[in-house]
Amino acid sequence: MSISEQDAAAVAPLTPERPAAPAGAACHALRVRLAAAPPADGPDAPAARFAALAAALPGTAATGPAAASTGAARLWTERVPCGSDAPAAERWRARELARPLPAHRDAPVRAVLLHYADGVTDLIVVAHRAALDTAALHAFTARLLGEPGDFASTADRPAAAGCAPDAVRPREPSARPDWGLGRPHGPDTPVTRVLPLPADHPEADAESWATALGVVLACYEGVGRPALAMLLPATGTSAERITPVPVAADGGRTLGTADKELRDGLAAGAAQAGPAEATVGLVVADRDPAAGLPGAVLAEYRPFQLPPFPVTVTVARDASGARVLRCEHSTRTLSAGIADRLLRHVSRAHRTLAEAPDTLVADVRPWDEEDAERLAAHRRSAPLPSFAPRRIDTAIAAVAAARPDAVAVCFEDTRLTYGELDRRADRLAHALRALGVSGRDRVGVCLERSAELVVTLLAVLKAGATYVPMDPAHPEDRLAYTTSDAGLTTVLTDRDGFPGGDTARVLSPAALAEHAPEECDGPPPSDTGADDPAYVIYTSGSTGRPKGCVIPHVNVLGLMAATTDDFALGEDDTWTLFHSSAFDFSVWEIWGCLLTGGRLVVVPYWVSRSPEDFHRLLREERVTVLSQTPSAFAHLVEVERDGADPAPVRLVVFGGEGLDPRMLLPWFDRHPETACRVVNMYGITETTVHVTAQTVTRAEALAGSRSVGHALPGWWLRVADPEGRPLPAGVAGEIYVGGAGVAAHYLNQPELTAQRFLTDARTGERLYRSGDKGRLLPDGRLEHLGRLDSQVKLRGFRIELDEIRSVLLDDPRVTAAAVVLNRAVPDDAATAQLDAYVVMEGDDTASVRQRAGRFLPEYMVPSTVTALERMPLTTNGKLDTRRLPAPAPAALTPAPAPAVAAPRATPSGPAGTPAGDTFEQVLLDVWREVLGVPVGPDDNFFDLGGNSLLAMRVGAALRRRGDRTVAMRDLYLRPTIRQLAAGDAG
Known part of the structure; x- marks a missing residue:
């Protein structure tokens, strides 16, 4: 049996270039229970045979006959002071079977005889695989036990370079399926x-x-x-x-x-x-x-x-x-x-x-039927508590009748009681009827957040109609499309020049009030029922146009029935309306508050964009129930970390985007779990805002849990493969949602409705195919893992990348386009932005972005547009996003200076600014720190990749420096440093 240098190297210590695997990963072991009779050639024969056999193996410290005398390879003998069937004997065997060869490897094999007190003997042989593979280890042991013949070590079989078992990589702790x-x-x-x-x-x-x-x-x-x-x-x-x-x-x-x-x-x-x-x-x-092992009673191989x-x-x-x-x-x-x-x-x-x-x-x-039955049990939560299936407005009228003098809505200096809210909405409902609005008509509402918005939405419902909310900040093309697609004949708005006036009657709430009676005895009669639509909210669509999702009244009533007792919602609570009415989180905020008798504080737009002002409002209004996207809440946490007194909230509800619970650790430091409950909820517009609820504790935050909890009572979940077949717990697939919250359909899109709203073949129930990726945990909780398609979530907004791509491709200069969601800092959600790539005629990417802004809401306009000669493709002809280059810096156009006084030369900046530093210089430093890019005095904050979250971060950075902060409103109106400094000086 020859030993080559390559064979010897196979068992030599590993080089520093490749870290060594754990010793036991390269060793295997064989245990043989021996017959009671001694070997035929004498009791000392096994030890002699072992020394001779081991001495010939590659890697032995001293090979040949000298090895036996050096003790480098010897047969060890242990006396075990108990019977072979005793628990202590089992532990002894297990220890020897698991004991790897020493790192210095005097010999690539070790053998030990365990003699038990009852006369039974076990032989345990441990070998390094580079010297003895499976067959060779058994042959070696057979020779050791006196079987005649020869055996071949691993050294006698050629192996491809690097393929020996010793080449296995060290196990990484993070390598987990x-x-x-x-x-x-x-x-x-x-x-x-x-x-x-x-x-x-x-x-x-x-x-x-x-x-x-x-x-x-x-x-x-x-x-x-x-x-x-x-x-x-x-x-x-x-x-x-x-x-x-x-x-x-x-x-x-x-x-x-x-x-x-x-x-x-x-x-x-x-x-x-x-x-x-x-x-x-x-x-x-x-x-x-x-x-093949002589004298073996039984054997065990590891x-x-x-x-x-x-x-x-x-x-x-x-x-x-x-x-x-x-x-x-x-x-x-x-x-x-x-x-x-x-x-x-x-x-x-x-x-x-x-x-x-x-x-x-x-x-x-x-998976078998047992798995399927277990899944069926897990996918359902508790049954929906019984409730009266009424219209939203009818249920609120009952609250108003019971508590007419309780404050229902607050906005700045306005306070409306439930009685006043109900009566004003009744009058406007009669006005809508007088203008020809009838039951089940769709009425557009395009208003900023205010008390008037809440009154108007309720009035539309009282008229028996369906409200279609639109954000006044949306571009004209989107507003016009929504008006046309929804078939609106009436739009209530304060926005000047609302598009679509040629097909719809456009009125302000004040103009509508002129048609209202001075007095009325309740709302106008209506045959609209609980199963009729309450609202249609438009969400981003993959075809390049948004799609309207139709939600009945009963779904909203079911949502409140499922959550009221669990969250202890009631008349002592104060809620905030923080989100746009065109975002379905507002459904939970407005109707969740009013249906449970709470007080709704409408947050002015600019207050919602200033964490300091918003935190101040929470304290002044003694808000107890707060609904937030994680991105917005992160800045509220920063305000308290900077020294603000804790907000008085008792319940925080997260939704709209994924939550990394580790961000909540500073919050838990100031808000004990016994005083403030934090709930992470997964939801979809098509399933009525919320589907699941997970109470987040410090333990979940420390563990970085991705659980969004169990399905709400009355809702149920399934995770399925591409063919719609249920998957077992732990296996990721598409999330299907069934139960009380499933929407009626997509407006005017029967084919898409048929694709996404399905019927369960087993139960006959309707369910929604979400396109979201998730997996069920063994206890029935859901982990949400993102999207399966091109849809993304950005600062709570649901965005179809294909809609943006479609708008870009409509530009006659663009022949190919792609859009991706990137983060400049992977763990920082505030740095998330949309980056577009185009193949186009010329290189005027700024005008491509400018045109897109005429058709897309601000949050959907790409932060950058990068021109490419061609799109990188995979071998299958699909876009290879890994080969897209880093986004090109935005093509900046200096914003025109407003008509304000020029900055005055002063020896020092505003209060808190170090002497010799102008406020303009301080802003330059802060913008560079926050944006991470070079900044000039005439660069537009938003063209540099800024967004509302980074704008909040600018304010926090100024506050920590001891400077006055920049109001969000000022940053939007004066988006360059020169303009901001000039306004401050003026």
């Missing part, structure tokens, strides 16, 4: 789960097990080619090696085809295979460990002392020779339930491959 549902912040405890295989389970080789595992992983991960590695068994021409496995599990293939392609791929790539970094790995040790992958699936034999599947993992990587399920699913997929190889991969459903 999403579907594993481990506890990443818990203890790193090793776990082994075992599934005995039935006696009739088909016999098979390692490649077939790899195919089965790959198909299951493809189902779990929703991909056609999952990342998998395996220990490839030795052949007559090559040694064992760990190699990536080319699993092609696309749905159109059969299992047999996938298995053949895997085998062909392994054969073709054997010489090139290299160290594997897959999270999941397979080891097949499906041979009787006692076979393919690795330490699993080489974060999740290691092993096909093995137990001590009795029965086949088992093992899953070795950490509690941080998999939960025990998921590990058990993985083994069941691999076993089932393997049986299907063996018995029905013509089964399409897409038809393989490894």
